[in-house]
Amino acid sequence: MTIHTSREFRSATPLGTGAGTGFEALLPPSSVQPATLYAAGSEIYAQGEKAGDLYQVEFGAVRVYRLLADGRRQIAAFHLAGEVFGFETGKTHHFFAETIGATGIRVIRQHAGADASRELLPLALESLVRAQEHLLVLGRQNAAERVAAFLMDMAARQGDLEEIELPMSRGDIGDYLGLTIETVSRVFSKLKEKGIVRLPSLRKVKIVKMQTLRDMSE
Amino acid sequence: MTIHTSREFRSATPLGTGAGTGFEALLPPSSVQPATLYAAGSEIYAQGEKAGDLYQVEFGAVRVYRLLADGRRQIAAFHLAGEVFGFETGKTHHFFAETIGATGIRVIRQHAGADASRELLPLALESLVRAQEHLLVLGRQNAAERVAAFLMDMAARQGDLEEIELPMSRGDIGDYLGLTIETVSRVFSKLKEKGIVRLPSLRKVKIVKMQTLRDMSE
DNA sequence: CGTTGACTTGAAGGTATTCAAGCTTTGTGG
DNA sequence: CCACAAAGCTTGAATACCTTCAAGTCAACG
Incomplete structure (x- = not known):
């Protein structure tokens, strides 16, 4: 189901709001496609599928994950x-990609040209550094530190606002942080109890003591 | 201390042995420098330093790491x-890089040309996929599974030989797998006890039951 | 042959998980 | 719009796994 948004195809207007990554200008305009609307929980690609294209989130959110044989994610x-x-790398995907809520995705067709590589390398490196920094969280931080680091990261990606929006469930957060859903919930409760955050709704977090949270995530 | 190896500068001979990654041919020949010999434990770059160049291991091994304020690595x-x-990304390094044993390193000067990007993107993606796969290990596998995955990875990178060489200490392995040195040691002992591996010396592992080890790492 | 550093092994303790129950929010049909 | 069902979340108690602390062994090197 391809929809046409109010934004014109090839519009010079950057995608998203203040929450954008700032990389929009780097994308090769000639390969941008109209956005497609996906329902919540739709698969964008699966492990083993043929890879090649890239995707850009227009609105909503996506999770990229891997599974073990017994279902651990x-x-x-x-x-x-x-x-x-x-x-x-190579011809097939190593991961699954799924929308979280209703999400708009643009396909960026990869062409062999040198221009594309030059523009894509910074985006790939952004992902690389992010993944390597996340290794520190998973390898060496305890539950409270992990959740704090997650909240700081989400805040930074949403323009350092005090009130942040969590598009994903507690289960998703757990599977991102290498924790169970129960442990994530307990840490949230503890942060609330200590007055570090407020939880106006399940998917909203108001960060009251930003510096405390930053110190927790080290 | 810059040394000149027996291999000629700009030689067409690929670096390394059968253990190479196969990416040597992709490197921009015009930017390859003579190799430099580093003593064990030498710093190649530090977090916060100006970034820009890339490095290729000629022989030996390198660890890339991050530290928390209290010393966790x-x-x-x-x-x-x-x-x-x-x-x-950006101008400064987010990590430390150190040689493990005595190691030869070539500097690959980055130039702005499109050619370099085209050649470097696959290398960056290789690192990205490796890091993301390691996230699964740190986030969702237990100690035995982590060590098994590590040994399978080392074996694959050394040409799927039965006898593999570990250039790094137990402490390094622990800090890679998010485990303590004691836990790593205990898992090694258990694997030996079960006849899955033999340990001819501290830095050598003979994989006796390859399939069992593969199944363990899922 | 003694010293040093790396590794191994044991015992106790702590943090996160598992299992279980109850609560809250959201969506749906009447 | 309300009632109910379903899903998601929270909380508690018991358990498991890994860590911490401690001691002892092994190997390399002078």
Whole structure:
């Protein structure tokens, strides 16, 4: 189902709002396609599928994950409005990608030209640094530190606002942080109890003591 | 201390042995420098330093890591002969890079040309996929599974030989797998006890039951 | 042959998980 | 718009796995 948004195809207007990554200008305009609307939980690509194209989130959010044989899931990354994902080596995807809520996605067709590489390398490196920094969180931080780091990251990606929007469930957060849903919930409760955050609704977090949270995430 | 190896500068001979990554041919020949010999434990770059160049391991091994304020360390990647590292976003390094044993390193000066990007993108993506796959290990696997995955990875990178060489200490392995040195040691002992591996020396592992180990790492 | 650093092994303790129950929010049909 | 069902979330108690602390062994090197 391809929809046409109010924004004109090839519009010079950057995608998204203040939450954008700032990389929009780097994209090769000639390969941008109209956005497609996906329902919540739609698969964009699956592990083993043929890879090649890249994707940009117009609105909504995407989770990229891997599964173990017994069903354990690790979310490697969340992608918010403006961000590009789908980078792969070789011919097939190593991961699954799914929308979280209702989400608009643009396909960026990869062409062999040198221009594309020059523009894509910074985006790939952005993902690389993000993944390597997340390794520190998963390898060496405890539950409270992980959640704090997650909240700081989400805040930074939403323009350092005090009130942040969580598009994903507690289960998704757990599978991103390498924790169970129960542990995530307990840490949220503890942060609230200590007055570090307020939880106006399940999917909203108001950060009251930003510096405390920053110190927690080290 | 810059040394000249027996291999000629700009030689067509690929670096390393059968353990190479196969990416040597992709490197821009015009930017390859003579190799430099580093003593064990030498710093190649530090967090906060100006980034820009890339590095290729000629022989030996490198660890790329990050530290928390209290000294906890997470090794994001090991790099063996033939592999390229040093990819960064922005102007400064987010990580430390150190040689493990005595190691030869070539500097690959980055120039702005499109050619370089085209050649470097696959290398960056290789690192990205490796990092994202490691997230699954750190986030969702137990100690035995982590060590099994590590050994399978090292074996694959050394040409799927039965007897593999570990250039790094137990402490390094622990900091890579998000485990303590004691836990790593205990898992090694257990694997030996079960006849899955033999340990001819501290830095050598003979994989006896390859399939069992593969199944363990899922 | 003694010293040093790296590794191994044991015992106790702590943090996150598992299992279980109850609560809250959201969506749907009457 | 309300009632109910379903899904998602929270909280508690018991358990498991890994860490911490401690001691001892092994190997390399002078």
